[in-house]
Amino acid sequence: MPNRLSQATSPYLLQHADNPVHWHEWGEAAFAEAKQREVPILLSVGYAACHWCHVMAHESFEDEQVAAVMNEHFVPVKVDREERPDVDAVYMQATQAMTGQGGWPMTCLLTPAGEPFYCGTYFPRTQFLSLLQAISEVWSERREEILTGAEQITRRLREATEAATDPGNPNDPGAPRAQVPDETMLASAVGRLAAHADTRHGGFGSSPKFPPSMTLEHLLRHHARTGSEAALELVNRTCTAMAHGGIYDQLAGGFARYSVDAAWVVPHFEKMLYDNALLLRVYLHWYQTTGDPLARRVVGETAEFLLREMRTPEGAFAASLDADTDGVEGLTYVWTPAQLAEVLGAADGARAAELLGVTESGTFEGGASTLQMMAEPPPEWPAWREALLTARARRPQPARDDKVVTSWNGLVIAALAEAGALLEEPEWVEAATACAELLLAAHTQHPTTAQGQVRVLRASREGRPGEPAGVADDYGNLAEGLLALHQATGQMQWLNAAGEILSSAVDQFSAPGGGFYDTATDAERLVLRLQGVTDNAEPCGTSSLAGALLTYSALTGTRREEAERALATGARTVSADPRFAGWFLAVAEAAVAGPLQVAVVGEDASAREMLAVARAATSPGLVLAAGPDTTHPLLEGRGLVGGRSAAYVCRGFTCDLPVTSVADLRRQLAGGPN
Structure with a gap:
């Protein structure tokens, strides 16, 4: 019989709807029952693409004996x-404070007030059952001790949170205060990143190795601003190694979540939407910087992957593809030499095996191999790739978590809009537009009064919005995507929508010392109100909003101070370890570079050529305005020059004379004289 999860919008929760466990969704009903029954909350957190979440589900949550103990x-x-x-x-x-580590599945025992008193991650069935029985006995016999301990744990967590985000005493002029990362801090960050770099395989640190997407974006922007060859070399080595490695899907495009080894050979096979959105943008900017055909190929294949495998019928993009297929990790993706020969024939199969690093002994389990690109592909590669993709499509396929997450779809909109505009791929811009239309229709709630504000929801599925409110990065990344789409299309509706979302975010999420809380002022009250200042797999709320606010300020002349105050809150993370401040640093590069505002007036071939030249510029502070709508702040009062299309360039709030030729625009963008 289905439990309370049967009406959930999350595919992950729906996977547990038939468990014998009497699951609740997070909410008031669960805590009311815990208070009424005087029992603890057992909180289990995971996600659909998580391998060990599935393992624990099969071992424990589908087991009648374990379920009986949990329920009682x-x-x-x-x-x-x-x-x-x-x-x-x-x-x-x-969990990290109690155990020194974290991960999923996450298992926490809470008081009926939501205060944690025991935390862990994956537990094998026997250990989990023993833990449940022991906790039950202690709760029965020494409940007051548990409640007191939970209060102390929560108080210490709250104190640690406040200390980590304290910008200094604003009433004490002598107290040190966080500053926007400056040229010295940015240069120091590059040097420290180089010290942690893997000079053989690319990336940073050893294994497991995650794609450092935001750090690569920061390094590309630093190179564009300063000409640093050291920064560019870190990007070249890492982007090349990942594109040739097993972490990149050599057949279908797209990146897996991480590599279990230091050389990018064996991935953990799930594909996350945020990784592929961020990496698509990185490889686009790498191509823009170097012209490397490998970068262009990865951009094209990853965009194809997103449109082919991740797009939902409603026009947005699904959250992830599972690591497992029929309970076996990598089943869809790995090959043996015999399997290649079966598809391509003996001769071409042997050549393909050499090209793709497929050996008799294998690089993965059971003698199979992941696919790497060991050399430049031969002319036959497109035909081989198509044949292998067709054969792979006949295999069992991984499950797809088809919920639509606002934040991650905002990242996809930004990547597809920018890539489509720069590389003249209108289908990508159209896909970004359709996604933006869906998010604004289904994921935003508009005010019923003039004093109200736009509210963003976290997710939907099959066009049906879920109940959870958006968090700060939903607002920041959606605004980022809309601003990129505005610059790709010239349509004011996207700029206006981004402005409304950012206005709401500033009002609802601002923290007293600068930056932003993760949750809105009127959001559900949890035992802690966190302010994330660390970029992990994706931009945190504060850095995502800082980036969107900075771009918006360059386009409109407003909200730059709020962007800089948010950036300042990331300075402590930058100083502690720049690997965990990737988006803060990328945004700071744009702030230090200052806005490079380019407005193109006209609609003829000359205007289109000037716009293409402006798009190709690599300044991290670049923003573009073009189109017939003269209400745009960068277009207002600017018209044709002598009846000819013109480009207006302003750098750091100082404007050059308008130009009417591509050659003159190139010179201005390069910093030449008027």
């Missing part, structure tokens, strides 16, 4: 971390 002695609550990142962040902080 606890109120079980299941949370999709992708749908409720606020809940996940609070209890992940508790």
Whole structure:
């Protein structure tokens, strides 16, 4: 019989709807029952593409004996971390504080007030059952000790949170205060990143190795601003190694979440939407900087992957593809020499095996190999790739988590809009437009009064919005995507929508010392109200809003101060370890470079050519305005010059004379004299 999860919008929660565990979704009903029954909450947090989440589900949550203990002695609550990142962040902080590490599945025992008193991650069935029985006994016999301990744990977590985000005493002029990262701090960050770089395989650190997408973006922007060859070399080495490695899907395009080894050979096979959105933009900018055909190929294949495998019928993009297929990790993706020969024939199969690093002994389990690109592909490669893709499509396929997450779709809009405009791929811009239309229609709630504000929801599925409110990065990344789409299309509706979303975010999420809380002022009150200042797999709320506010300020002349105050809150993370401040640093590069505002007036071939030249510029502070709508702040009062299309260039709030030729525009963008 289905439990309370049967009406959930999250595919991850729906996977547990037939468990014998009497699961609740996170909410008031679960806590009311815990208070009424006087039992703890058993909180289990995971996500659909998580391998060990599936393992624990099969071992424990589908087991009648384990379920009986959970149901009798606890109120079980299941949370999709992708749908409720606020809940996940609070209890992940508790888990890391108690155990020194974190991960998913995350298992936490809470008092009926939501205060944690025991946390862990994956537990094998026997250990989990013993833990449940032990906790039940202690709760029965020494409950007051548990409640007191939970209060102390929560108080210490709250104190640690406040200390980590304290910008200094604004009433004490002598107190040190965080500053926007400056040229010295940015240069130091590059040097420290180089010290952690893997000079053989690219990336940073050893294994497991995650694609450092935001750090690569920061390094590309630093090179564009300063000409630093050291920064560009870090990008060249890492982007080349990842594109040739098993972490990149050599057949279908797109990147897996991480590599289990230092050489990018064996991925953890799930594909996350945010990784592919961020990396698509990185490889686009790498191509823009170097002209490397490898970068162009990866951009094209990754965009194809997003449109072919991740797009939903409603026009947005699904959250992830599972690591497992029929419970076996990598089943869809790995090959043996015999399997290649079966598809391509003996001769071409042997050549393909050499090209793709497929050996008799294998690089993965059971003698199979992941696919790498060991050399430049021969002329036959497109035909081989098509044949292998067709054969792979006949294999069992990984499940897809088809919920639509606002934040991650905002990142996709930005990547597809920018790539489509620069590379003249209108289908990509059209896909970004359709996604933006869906998000604004289904994921935003508009005010009913003049004093109201736009509210953003976290996720939807099959066009049906979920209940969870958007968190700060939903607002920041959606605004980022809309601003990129505005610059790709020239349509004012996207700029206006971004402005409304940012205005709401500033009012609802601002923290007293600068930056932004993860949750809105009127959001559900959790035991902690966090302010994320660390970029991990994706931009945190504060850095995402800082980036969108900075771009908006360059386009409109407003909100730059709020962007800079948000950037300042990331300075401590930059100083502690720049690997965890990638988007803060990327945005800071744009702030230090200052806005490079380019407005193109006209609609003829000359205007289109000037716009293409402006798009090709690599300044991290570049913003573009073009189109017939003269209400745009950068177009207002600017017209044709002598009846000819013209470009107006302003750098750091100082404007050059308008130009009417491509050659003169190139000179101005390069910093030449008027």
